[in-house]
Amino acid sequence: MTSARLKNLTASLTTFGLDAVVLNPGPTLTYLAGVQFHLMERPIVLFVTPDQDPVLVLPELELPKMDLFSYKIQAIPYGENPSEWGDAFRKAVQILGLDGKRIGVEPRQLRLLEFNYVKAGAPEADYPDASNALAGLRLKKDKAEIDMMRRAVKIAQDALEATIPLIKIGMTERELSSELIIQLFKHGSDSEIPFAPIVSAGPNAANPHASPTERKLQAGDLLVVDWGAAYNGYISDLTRTFAVGEVDDECKAIHKIVQEANAAGRAAGKPGVPCADVDIATRDVIEKSGYGKYFTHRTGHGIGMEGHEDPYMRNDNMQLLEPGMAYTVEPGIYLTNRNGVRIEDNVVVTETGVEVLSDMPREIRMVG
Amino acid sequence: MTSARLKNLTASLTTFGLDAVVLNPGPTLTYLAGVQFHLMERPIVLFVTPDQDPVLVLPELELPKMDLFSYKIQAIPYGENPSEWGDAFRKAVQILGLDGKRIGVEPRQLRLLEFNYVKAGAPEADYPDASNALAGLRLKKDKAEIDMMRRAVKIAQDALEATIPLIKIGMTERELSSELIIQLFKHGSDSEIPFAPIVSAGPNAANPHASPTERKLQAGDLLVVDWGAAYNGYISDLTRTFAVGEVDDECKAIHKIVQEANAAGRAAGKPGVPCADVDIATRDVIEKSGYGKYFTHRTGHGIGMEGHEDPYMRNDNMQLLEPGMAYTVEPGIYLTNRNGVRIEDNVVVTETGVEVLSDMPREIRMVG
Numbered sequence: 001m002t003s004a005r006l007k008n009l010t011a012s013l014t015t016f017g018l019d020a021v022v023l024n025p026g027p028t029l030t031y032l033a034g035v036q037f038h039l040m041e042r043p044i045v046l047f048v049t050p051d052q053d054p055v056l057v058l059p060e061l062e063l064p065k066m067d068l069f070s071y072k073i074q075a076i077p078y079g080e081n082p083s084e085w086g087d088a089f090r091k092a093v094q095i096l097g098l099d100g101k102r103i104g105v106e107p108r109q110l111r112l113l114e115f116n117y118v119k120a121g122a123p124e125a126d127y128p129d130a131s132n133a134l135a136g137l138r139l140k141k142d143k144a145e146i147d148m149m150r151r152a153v154k155i156a157q158d159a160l161e162a163t164i165p166l167i168k169i170g171m172t173e174r175e176l177s178s179e180l181i182i183q184l185f186k187h188g189s190d191s192e193i194p195f196a197p198i199v200s201a202g203p204n205a206a207n208p209h210a211s212p213t214e215r216k217l218q219a220g221d222l223l224v225v226d227w228g229a230a231y232n233g234y235i236s237d238l239t240r241t242f243a244v245g246e247v248d249d250e251c252k253a254i255h256k257i258v259q260e261a262n263a264a265g266r267a268a269g270k271p272g273v274p275c276a277d278v279d280i281a282t283r284d285v286i287e288k289s290g291y292g293k294y295f296t297h298r299t300g301h302g303i304g305m306e307g308h309e310d311p312y313m314r315n316d317n318m319q320l321l322e323p324g325m326a327y328t329v330e331p332g333i334y335l336t337n338r339n340g341v342r343i344e345d346n347v348v349v350t351e352t353g354v355e356v357l358s359d360m361p362r363e364i365r366m367v368g
Numbered sequence: 369m370t371s372a373r374l375k376n377l378t379a380s381l382t383t384f385g386l387d388a389v390v391l392n393p394g395p396t397l398t399y400l401a402g403v404q405f406h407l408m409e410r411p412i413v414l415f416v417t418p419d420q421d422p423v424l425v426l427p428e429l430e431l432p433k434m435d436l437f438s439y440k441i442q443a444i445p446y447g448e449n450p451s452e453w454g455d456a457f458r459k460a461v462q463i464l465g466l467d468g469k470r471i472g473v474e475p476r477q478l479r480l481l482e483f484n485y486v487k488a489g490a491p492e493a494d495y496p497d498a499s500n501a502l503a504g505l506r507l508k509k510d511k512a513e514i515d516m517m518r519r520a521v522k523i524a525q526d527a528l529e530a531t532i533p534l535i536k537i538g539m540t541e542r543e544l545s546s547e548l549i550i551q552l553f554k555h556g557s558d559s560e561i562p563f564a565p566i567v568s569a570g571p572n573a574a575n576p577h578a579s580p581t582e583r584k585l586q587a588g589d590l591l592v593v594d595w596g597a598a599y600n601g602y603i604s605d606l607t608r609t610f611a612v613g614e615v616d617d618e619c620k621a622i623h624k625i626v627q628e629a630n631a632a633g634r635a636a637g638k639p640g641v642p643c644a645d646v647d648i649a650t651r652d653v654i655e656k657s658g659y660g661k662y663f664t665h666r667t668g669h670g671i672g673m674e675g676h677e678d679p680y681m682r683n684d685n686m687q688l689l690e691p692g693m694a695y696t697v698e699p700g701i702y703l704t705n706r707n708g709v710r711i712e713d714n715v716v717v718t719e720t721g722v723e724v725l726s727d728m729p730r731e732i733r734m735v736g
Binding site: 036038040041060061062064065080081083105106107108109110111112113115116174177178181182185186188189191192195196197206207208209210211212296297298301307308309314316336 | 404406408409428429430432433448449451473474475476477478479480481483484542545546549550553554556559560563564565574575576577578579580664665666669675676677682684704
C-alpha cells in the first residue's frame, strides 16, 4: 500500500517540477512510511526524489523501524552527538545529488531544525513550498481510509454516549473532559487521541478554542463538547452542544439555528461544488437569523490523519469537491461572556453527494 | 509569575545581543504566556523585544485568550482568509521596528510556516538561533515547578501500580497501553499526556522507541513500560521493566545490570558536575558487564514542560549541573530481536546532590 503512495508522490514531484521533497515526522511521513516517527530534538528527514530510492536520515536508535518499510529505502543513521548530525545530512544530499536542485518543503510541518540541516547540506538548492505537490496525496481518501475514519467516528460517539449519564451539575469541565478521555480509550481509540477534548460551558462556551477549566457546570449553561478519537492514525472530530438543566429561550434559539446551519452545510457538499458553497450554506442560515457576526470562524476543515488539513470550507475557497474528500461541517454561534453553540459532523464526498459519517443526535439534550 | 518570566527573557535578549525573539505555540510560549495556544495551520507568533510591550499575532478566534495574560501585550488578530495573514505580520514588525534587526528564532519549535510570515514582514532582518538565550529560562526549575513535576510523577506511579494487577499473559501491548492511559486520567493527569506510553515486550522491547503493537505478552518476555503523566503542563517520564512469567537467566542478569547503572546514574548528579559524568556513570556499569554495545542511547534528557529539553546527559556534554535542573536517568540494554530493559527515573538537582522524584520499586517484578 505504501509503495503505491510513494509512486503517487514521485509522480507528483515530476508534475510540480521538483527534484525532491524533504519530510520530517508528521502525517505525510507516516502516510508514506506506514510507520510513525517522533518529532523530537533529533532531526529525522525522509528525502524523496522522482527516480531514486528514498533516503532517510535518522538517529541510530530508530533503526529498528526500517524493517517496517514496504519499499527499498536507504538509511543514514547518526549517533547521539549532535556534531555528527550535519555529516549525515550532507551524505544524504550527496547520494541523491541534490545540491543546486529544487528541494520542496512542507512549511506547515518542517521546523527550522530540520530545514537548517538540509540547507547546510545543500546550500545552493532552492526550497520551494511543496504543499501543493503533497496536498493531492492525502486529499482523496480511499475505501480503507474511509473505513478507519468511520471507525474513529463510532469510537468517539460511543465514548460520548457512555459519558453523558455521568454528567452532573457541579462537575468541572476538567472532570468531564477526563471522563470522556477515559471512555475514548475504553472504546478503542489509538493511544494518541487527535486532540484534547474541548469541554466548555456557559461563558467558556463562547470561546471556540477553549481549554477545559475548573469551572463547574451550572444550570442554564450551554455545554460544548468538541472531541474525537483516532483509529489506526485516522481521526474523527465532532461537536455536540448540550443544555445543562434548563436553559433560557435564547440558548434554545441559537442551538436550533446552528442545528439548521449544520444541516444546510451537510446538504451542500457534492462533487463539482466549490468548498466555498459549504461555508456559504451554513453562514446564510446564521446570517438570516441575525446572529451572523457571532459565527466567527470558517465552516470546516479537511480531516483524515490530521484534524486540520485540506480542503478548507471557507467562503473564499473555490477548490472543487471531489469524491473521497473528507471534511468537517461545524457552524457555531458564540455570545461573548455568555454562552456558545457548535455542532460538528464529519462527511466524505461520494459520487453523488456526501456520506455523513457521524449520526449522533444533534437536537439539544438536557444533561446534569 | 509570568511577568517575572517575561522580565527574565527580556534581560536574556539583551545579554545575547538580540533585538527580539519570535515564539510559536509550544512549551516556551506556554511558559511565558501562562496560557496554551494550539500549533495548527493558522500561524501564531509572539514577538518579544527587550524594551517594548510584546506583540502577539493570532487568529481572531483565539482573542478570548488575551484576557489570561498577566502583562500588557498588543494583539494583532487576523481573519480566516490566509491572504490577510501577511499584513498582520508586517504590522507586528512595523510596530516593533524590527526590519533589519536581529530576530532570534527557536529552531526546534519554529516551523517554516511561521518563519516565512515573519521573514516576509522583516526581509532585511537577521535570524540567529536564540536557543541559548531561551534555554536558560526553563532550565532551572523553581519550587512551584518542582512541586508540579513531583505531582506528575506521583500520578504516573499510582497509575502504573493500578495497572499492574490487570496485566495478563495473552494481553496485547496495545491493550495494556490503553489500560495504562485510562489509569493516568483516573489518577488526575492533564488531558494531554506528555507522550503515548511505550509498552513493548520480548523482541519489541529491544527497540527503545517502539510503539505498542498487537503482539501478545508471552511468558519469558521482558516488558518495558515507558510512561508519564502531566500536571499543569509539567510532566513525568519514567520506565520500569517487568518479567512476564518466568524469564531466563540472561534477562534477569541484564535487568540487574541496568538497575545498577540506573543507581549509579542517580548518584552521580550534583551541582558543579558536568552532565557527561552522569552518562559516564551509567555507561561504566554497563560496559564493565560486557553489554556496552547494547546501550545505544544517551543516559537522559532534561525534563519539565517537555519530555526532551536541556540539559542532555551525554558523554560529550560538559555543561555543569546547577540546583533546579531536572533530568531523566534512563540506561538500557537492547538485545536485538530478543529482549530489552530500561529503567528510568526523574531527578532534580539540589544544593548538595539530587532529589529523586520517582520511588517506584526498580527490582524486577513478575507480572501476568
